[in-house]
Amino acid sequence: MKWRASGLMIAITLMISLLLSGCSSNGNAGGSGQKEKGPDGKKLEDTLVVYSPHGKDILGDFEKQFESKYHVDMKFLDMGSQEVLDRIRSEKNNPQADIWWGAPSELFSQAKDDGLLEKYKPSYAGALDGMFHDSDWYWTGTFKTPEVIMYNTKEVSKKGAPKDWDELLDPKWKDKIIIRYPLASGTMRTIFSAMIYRTYKDTKSPKKGYEWLKKLDANTKKYAANPEMMYNNVAKGVGPISVWDMPDVVMLKEQKGYPFDYVIPKSGTPVLTDGIAIVKNAPHLEAAKAFYEFVNTKASLKKLAEKYYRIPTRSDINQLPRWIDEADIKPMDIDWKVFKEKSNKWMEHWDQQIKSKSKSKE
CATH class of the missing domain: 3.40.190.10 (Periplasmic binding protein-like II)
Structure with a gap:
């Protein structure tokens, strides 16, 4: 009986030892091996x-x-x-x-x-x-994210696509522009603010910029609630023109087969x-x-x-990649501190005074 009891204790001790060893080597969320430490040499949370x-x-x-x-x-x-x-x-x-x-x-x-x-x-x-x-x-x-004019290559030719921001206001583009709803999008808020800032930097007034956005609104068919809806509307030709960031347009074209291409505005573009x-x-x-x-x-x-x-x-x-090295980008001269101070007010004015009620977020 003595021998059997001591043997049982040895077996229990061995089992505990193995369990502790297992916890030491596998105590992480992703598999075996000790969890790597962070940049400060401290243990990471789970x-x-x-x-x-x-x-x-x-x-x-x-x-x-x-x-x-x-x-x-x-x-x-x-x-x-x-x-x-x-x-x-x-x-x-x-x-x-x-x-x-x-x-x-x-x-x-x-x-x-x-x-x-x-x-x-x-x-x-x-x-x-x-x-x-x-x-x-x-x-x-x-x-770094340059902003561009995006177009559907099945609906608009490279030659016929708008070459600069002001060309988006041409009456021929009426009801042909799809815009990502700007209040929820940092990209669109920056593009809209840049259009205001072009004249604000000299006049210290957003008035001409507001007039520009009103004309763009007149040509805008709808405001898409999220990027995917915007992509789909442009791809289907609901509206063949939009404004967005260059990297996403290249990705959608090359990786996902969307019929998209872009124009880098010749007068300059905000580079986020x-x-x-x-x-x-x-x-x-x-x-x-x-x-x-x-x-x-x-x-x-x-x-x-x-x-x-x-x-x-x-x-x-x-x-x-070559498309990065070969891009001919002219960064727009922007005081980002002004954007930080004024952007919310400018976007509030757009939402309350400019945006067509019939074109609310869809």
Whole structure:
């Protein structure tokens, strides 16, 4: 009996030892091996929440990559960049997101002023020009995004497509333009604000810009509630003309077979800095830092350029796709501080005084 009891104790001890060993080697969300540490050398949390307008293709791809590398359960919410800002504002006292990935720089600047962002200087800071990061490192730019005139190649010839912004006001385009509803879209808010700023910079009045937007509204057939609806309307010829960002147009044309092409406006175009930031008091701060670094590595940015048609802000990425190297872009001279100060008021005026009620968001 003594021998049997001691043998039982040995067996129990061995089982406990094996269980503890298993927990040590497999105690992560993604598989075997010890969980990698974050950029500060600290242990990562088990979860990461990302708010982003980058779409399910990019977000789903990087979710798999990040989870595989760090064994962190990444959750994302896909919505317009202005909607992200509004949501983070509403959650200020109880943050739910860790990372905000994707929005024009002026929206990040607004968030910084509202105390919604966490300061973080990334490891690749030396590869960023001053125009591609916040002076205090509350956000950094990931992509450069030129805005263009998009058209359906089955409905409009290259020769016949509008070559500049003012050509969109030609009466021949009446009821042929589809616009992404601008109040929820950082891209469209920037384009509309740029049209106002062209004359505002000299006159200090938005009046002529409002007149321009009113004429565009007269030619606009409908305002699409989200990018996918806008793409579908243009592809089907409901309205063969739109304005959007160049990388998305190239992606839709080359990767998804949409009958799209684009014109870079000859007078100049706003070139957005599309950024990334950590949310203030992020529930999973170390995982947020790891993701911030992960999506901005040379390998990630090269993949984003080749597979998802994004133009990196980092100056040390070589051998980018030809369409990036050959693009003849004339950046519009813009004071982004003015955009930050005036954009909300300008868009409120457009919504209340200019937008045709019969063309409400569809």
